[in-house]
Amino acid sequence: MKLRGIGASDGVAYGKVFKLEKVIFEISEEKTTKPEEEIKALKQGMAETEKDIEGIKKRAKEQLSEEEAAIFDAHLEILKDPELMDQTLCLIRQQHYKAAKAFHEISENFAHLFEMMDNAYMKERAADVRDVSRRVLSHILQVSLTDPSDIKEEVIIVADDLTPSDTAQLNKCYAKGFVTQVGGRTSHSAIMARSLEIPAVVGVEEILSKVNAEDYLMIDGLSGEITINPTEEDLKEYHEKKAAYAKKKEQLLTYKDQSTQSQDGYHVELAANIGSVQDLEGVIENGAEGIGLFRTEFLFMGKKQCPDEDLQYEAYKAVLETMGEKPVVIRTLDVGGDKAIDYIHVSEEMNPFLGHRAIRLCLDQEDIFTLQLRALLRASVHGNLKIMFPMIATLDEYRQAKKMLESCQEDLKKEGYQVSDQIEVGIMVEIPSTAVLADQFAKEVDFFSIGTNDLIQYTFAADRINEKVAYLYQPFNPALLRMIKMVIDAAHETGIWTGMCGEMAGNPLAAPVLLGLGLDEFSMSASSILPIRKLMASIKKEDMEHLAQKALQCGTSDEVMTLIKKYIPRGV
Numbered sequence: 001m002k003l004r005g006i007g008a009s010d011g012v013a014y015g016k017v018f019k020l021e022k023v024i025f026e027i028s029e030e031k032t033t034k035p036e037e038e039i040k041a042l043k044q045g046m047a048e049t050e051k052d053i054e055g056i057k058k059r060a061k062e063q064l065s066e067e068e069a070a071i072f073d074a075h076l077e078i079l080k081d082p083e084l085m086d087q088t089l090c091l092i093r094q095q096h097y098k099a100a101k102a103f104h105e106i107s108e109n110f111a112h113l114f115e116m117m118d119n120a121y122m123k124e125r126a127a128d129v130r131d132v133s134r135r136v137l138s139h140i141l142q143v144s145l146t147d148p149s150d151i152k153e154e155v156i157i158v159a160d161d162l163t164p165s166d167t168a169q170l171n172k173c174y175a176k177g178f179v180t181q182v183g184g185r186t187s188h189s190a191i192m193a194r195s196l197e198i199p200a201v202v203g204v205e206e207i208l209s210k211v212n213a214e215d216y217l218m219i220d221g222l223s224g225e226i227t228i229n230p231t232e233e234d235l236k237e238y239h240e241k242k243a244a245y246a247k248k249k250e251q252l253l254t255y256k257d258q259s260t261q262s263q264d265g266y267h268v269e270l271a272a273n274i275g276s277v278q279d280l281e282g283v284i285e286n287g288a289e290g291i292g293l294f295r296t297e298f299l300f301m302g303k304k305q306c307p308d309e310d311l312q313y314e315a316y317k318a319v320l321e322t323m324g325e326k327p328v329v330i331r332t333l334d335v336g337g338d339k340a341i342d343y344i345h346v347s348e349e350m351n352p353f354l355g356h357r358a359i360r361l362c363l364d365q366e367d368i369f370t371l372q373l374r375a376l377l378r379a380s381v382h383g384n385l386k387i388m389f390p391m392i393a394t395l396d397e398y399r400q401a402k403k404m405l406e407s408c409q410e411d412l413k414k415e416g417y418q419v420s421d422q423i424e425v426g427i428m429v430e431i432p433s434t435a436v437l438a439d440q441f442a443k444e445v446d447f448f449s450i451g452t453n454d455l456i457q458y459t460f461a462a463d464r465i466n467e468k469v470a471y472l473y474q475p476f477n478p479a480l481l482r483m484i485k486m487v488i489d490a491a492h493e494t495g496i497w498t499g500m501c502g503e504m505a506g507n508p509l510a511a512p513v514l515l516g517l518g519l520d521e522f523s524m525s526a527s528s529i530l531p532i533r534k535l536m537a538s539i540k541k542e543d544m545e546h547l548a549q550k551a552l553q554c555g556t557s558d559e560v561m562t563l564i565k566k567y568i569p570r571g572v
């Protein structure tokens with residue numbers, strides 16, 4: 001059977017289905033006549049859970065980082081909490097509860113207590129207690145849990161959705177690809193799949209009910225096609241596609257150390273988007289000319305508490321030192337929307353993407369923002385740092401953020417720290433109000449980076465992770481192209497540069513139009529850099545200017561697309 005979703009990360013993959021679904025335990029109410037046996041089962045379950053957590057922690061350390069592994073120390077602490085053990089034993093001995101029922105009841109009480117607390121950080125600990133409890137129950141009841149880091153064979157993961165931290169836990173050796181029911185090309189799980197270079201298809205309705213654990217899946221992350229239990233013929237096609245993909249990748253390597261030039265010699269900069277220090281390997285392998293977007297929020301996610309100034313400083317320094325003289329644009333914290341952080345409480349919102357996120361939250365939570373600004377400023381002496389504020393909607397917000405940055409700079413200097421005096425400060429243009437007022441912003445900022453993932457969602461009023469409105473996600477719509485032109489023109493009239501770090505910059509059909517519109521810097525998933533460099537070398541800036549002029553006069557996305565295909569040489 002063939003199904004189609006949204007191709008989210010290029011490449012083909014084949015493997016056994018691994019369903020990542022929440023397990024529902026059946027906990028018997030029956031009492032026991034042999035409490036000692038239940039106590040033995042409980043202790044054994046806890047000992048096995050400890051081994052599990054230690055194993056996951058070790059893998060997290062190897063694949064991710066020390067900080068990311070620290071979350072599992074918290075899990076071990078919960079597991080070893082004497083109160084949890086004593087109260088469970090009490091229920092077994094005095095009330096003759098079975099081990100699973102007793103442990104479930106006590107751990108739920110614990111989780112509840114956390115939930116009732118006023119402090120947002122403590123509230124979030126309830127999820128950790130439940131996580132540990134699930135593991136213990138799975139051992140007592142001998143039910144296996146689905147956990148992405150437990151996978152030991154080559155599989156295709158099928159899930160309703162993967163959170164960014166689920167995606168970060170995937171072991172590339174085994175997770176050959178993934179398919180999700182929800183999400184679009186710019187959901188964060190899709191963006192991370194591209195960073196990890198794992199083929200992915202998202203937005204496949206009801207896929208969980210259409211496949212079983214015995215099934216095999218073949219996925220094409222470019223076309224979005226999924227084949228359940230492929231035939232011999234299908235598999236032949238898979239091997240051909242796989243070989244063609246590998247060959248294409250190899251050929252592209254010849255572009256690795258070249259600068260990016262159009263056929264008529266016009267230079268643009270191709271930079272990479274990263275989410276962690278670990279992503280730098282792909283950046284170097286793919287010959288990026290800089291980092292156009294470091295999404296720092298991943299440093300803050302999956303942790304017990306906010307990373308302190310020194311820890312952040314080390315991460316920023318590592319990126320700056322690795323990149324040497326090349327520019328590194330580090331974006332300040334952008335949480336909220338589809339990115340949640342345990343210790344920053346964001347109350348339930350009807351429209352999280354329109355809510356208290358990114359710079360709005362940072363200007364409100366000055367402690368967290370100050371820590372980050374200080375860490376960035378201290379790191380500035382280790383490379384070519386540019387600081388960027390996300391989700392700026394008004395000039396007042398920018399001025400407020402800039403003022404905080406300047407005051408941090410003064411404090412640091414007074415404390416005897418060295419801070420570079422060459423740091424450019426820019427903003428993401430991802431809200432239509434800012435695009436429209438770009439000429440005014442251009443007088444005060446050092447650069448713009450257009451965030452089309454959000455700019456499209458706000459321009460067309462279409463949630464970027466809702467596949468039902470994915471048809472409105474229209475990078476080629478002339479409305480968007482005109483807005484981009486306004487931003488680029490405003491920047492150039494004032495003598496500043498404009499980049500783009502939304503996914504559109506790495507789209508091979510969009511990049512030629514953007515070249516024609518005069519975009520200076522294109523920042524994308526590292527895996528898109530070489531194909532785009534090759535593409536640029538085959539087109540002329542002058543031709544693309546004509547194309548852009550015509551595109552701006554079109555009425556629909558389809559008309560623009562048809563036009564682009566006429567201008568781009570075949571086979572590129």
Ligand code: PEP
Nearest residue numbers: 430451452453454501502
């Ligand atoms: C964007 O909105 O285009 C962007 C690059 O930021 P993010 O995807 O992290 O929201």
Ligand code: MG
Nearest residue numbers: 430451453454
């Ligand atoms: Mg954004």
